[in-house]
Amino acid sequence: xxxxxxxxxxxxxxxxxxxxxxxxxxxxxxxxxxxxxxxxxxxxxxxxxxxxxxxxxxxxxxxxxxxxxxxxxxxxxxxxxxxxxxxxxxxxxxxxxxxxxxxxxxxxxxxxxxxxxxxxxxxxxxxxxxxxxxxxxxxxxxxxxxxxxxxxxxxxxxxxxxxxxxxxxxxxxxxxxxxxxxxxxxxxxxxxxxxxxxxxxxxxxxxxxxxxxxxxxxxxxxxxxxxxxxxxxxxxxxxxxxxxx
Amino acid sequence: xxxxxxxxxxxxxxxxxxxxxxxxxxxxxxxxxxxxxxxxxxxxxxxxxxxxxxxxxxxxxxxxxxxxxxxxxxxxxxxxxxxxxxxxxxxxxxxxxxxxxxxxxxxxxxxxxxxxxxxxxxxxxxxxxxxxxxxxxxxxxxxxxxxxxxxxxxxxxxxxxxxxxxxxxxxxxxxxxxxxxxxxxxxxxxxxxxxxxxxxxxxxxxxxxxxxxxxxxxxxxxx
Numbered sequence: 001x002x003x004x005x006x007x008x009x010x011x012x013x014x015x016x017x018x019x020x021x022x023x024x025x026x027x028x029x030x031x032x033x034x035x036x037x038x039x040x041x042x043x044x045x046x047x048x049x050x051x052x053x054x055x056x057x058x059x060x061x062x063x064x065x066x067x068x069x070x071x072x073x074x075x076x077x078x079x080x081x082x083x084x085x086x087x088x089x090x091x092x093x094x095x096x097x098x099x100x101x102x103x104x105x106x107x108x109x110x111x112x113x114x115x116x117x118x119x120x121x122x123x124x125x126x127x128x129x130x131x132x133x134x135x136x137x138x139x140x141x142x143x144x145x146x147x148x149x150x151x152x153x154x155x156x157x158x159x160x161x162x163x164x165x166x167x168x169x170x171x172x173x174x175x176x177x178x179x180x181x182x183x184x185x186x187x188x189x190x191x192x193x194x195x196x197x198x199x200x201x202x203x204x205x206x207x208x209x210x211x212x213x214x215x216x217x218x219x220x221x222x223x224x225x226x227x228x229x230x231x232x233x234x235x236x237x238x239x240x241x242x243x244x245x
Numbered sequence: 246x247x248x249x250x251x252x253x254x255x256x257x258x259x260x261x262x263x264x265x266x267x268x269x270x271x272x273x274x275x276x277x278x279x280x281x282x283x284x285x286x287x288x289x290x291x292x293x294x295x296x297x298x299x300x301x302x303x304x305x306x307x308x309x310x311x312x313x314x315x316x317x318x319x320x321x322x323x324x325x326x327x328x329x330x331x332x333x334x335x336x337x338x339x340x341x342x343x344x345x346x347x348x349x350x351x352x353x354x355x356x357x358x359x360x361x362x363x364x365x366x367x368x369x370x371x372x373x374x375x376x377x378x379x380x381x382x383x384x385x386x387x388x389x390x391x392x393x394x395x396x397x398x399x400x401x402x403x404x405x406x407x408x409x410x411x412x413x414x415x416x417x418x419x420x421x422x423x424x425x426x427x428x429x430x431x432x433x434x435x436x437x438x439x440x441x442x443x444x445x446x447x448x449x450x451x452x453x454x455x456x457x458x459x460x461x462x463x464x465x466x467x468x
Contacts, residue, residue, distance in 0.1 A: 148257075149253065150255055151310030152309045154288045156288045
């Protein structure tokens with residue numbers, strides 16, 4: 001048998017990357033999302049950077065979006081997958097609305113839908129490369145949950161994705177309480193986002209904060225945090241850590 | 246662009262420990278409420294225990310997404326069972342169903358480590374212990390999950406259950422009273438929490454006996 005004949009078969013068996021039809025790794029990604037419950041509802045924060053590997057490729061990516069009347073979603077990970085998720089969700093909300101029965105999907109239902117969607121795609125070995133946060137208020141009930149790429153999900157009083165789990169959640173565990181006012185909530189989120197800005201290289205100083213209460217969704221205009229880079233450790237990071245370079 | 250991220254895995258280990266002890270007329274099923282991934286604690290209050298029928302309760306650790314999928318399958322199958330037979334499934338029947346459900350995914354397993362506890366048709370406590378692909382056994386007590394390596398030898402030592410090799414077969418239920426069993430479970434978890442980083446935050450116990458079902462909680466170390 002001619003060796004050359006068997007090459008295409010070998011390629012199929014080895015499953016070369018070139019002919020793969022699924023996400024093997026993400027291209028354009030967003031970093032952490034942080035979310036908290038507060039007195040009247042839910043607050044979510046995310047910056048607007050879109051990274052192409054380690055290149056900061058996009059600077060105006062909206063990663064917080066309303067879903068129906070009672071929910072907001074925040075996404076980190078692959079931006080294109082998030083945009084596809086938004087198409088699915090908008091269709092879900094549209095078809096639900098077309099029943100015209102006065103019922104509407106609340107945050108709990110949307111979160112469950114996302115959970116099944118993420119887990120279903122991981123079962124097909126074709127994951128949606130995101131970590132999602134879903135917050136909302138319906139019938140006086142506050143809801144805040146998260147889902148990962150492979151379908152791991154939970155609810156909590158405060159949640160974060162990616163680096164936020166390392167850097168923001170310890171702050172939230174110290175300082176979060178049930179009766180935060182809107183102003184206190186925003187202040188707390190800004191404290192988290194500032195720490196992320198200093199320590200997460202893919203974070204950018206342009207963020208949005210989304211608020212949801214019984215009254216509805218408001219997503220802030222993009223704004224920046226005040227930073228202070230004159231700490232001596234920032235100015236000369238290698239002092240006291242002498243190395244060959 | 247060069248690949249930067251690690252290749253993804255369809256599995257994760259979210260940790261957690263499950264214990265069940267069967268007595269002559271009761272059963273204790275317990276698990277901690279911590280959910281972790283790697284060195285992160287995702288949440289401190291996630292229940293790993295689910296009541297599948299009136300007299301069968303399952304505690305599961307492992308990969309949370311798989312565990313939830315498994316719970317949903319069992320709940321759906323039990324609903325069908327109720328419609329077809331107009332009764333609740335018995336604990337030994339649920340045990341067989343759980344085994345079959347796990348084995349159904351033998352070649353893409355649910356990464357779930359379960360103990361099923363309850364009362365059998367005679368009202369006796371029963372515990373069934375599983376591996377991820379559905380091998381199971383009826384025992385007097387069992388521990389599964391990240392703290393099992395610490396708890397199992399301790400239970401072996403304290404409960405001294407009769408060898409399964411004895412002929413004629415001896416009953417595996419433990420000689421302890423209900424309150425003694427609950428205290429033993431509390432000790433097990435307090436100890437496992439000291440060394441296992443995936444166990445902690447809170448202990449949830451479900452106690453089944455002739456008068457019904459109740460839940461008890463105990464705080465555990467949060468570090």
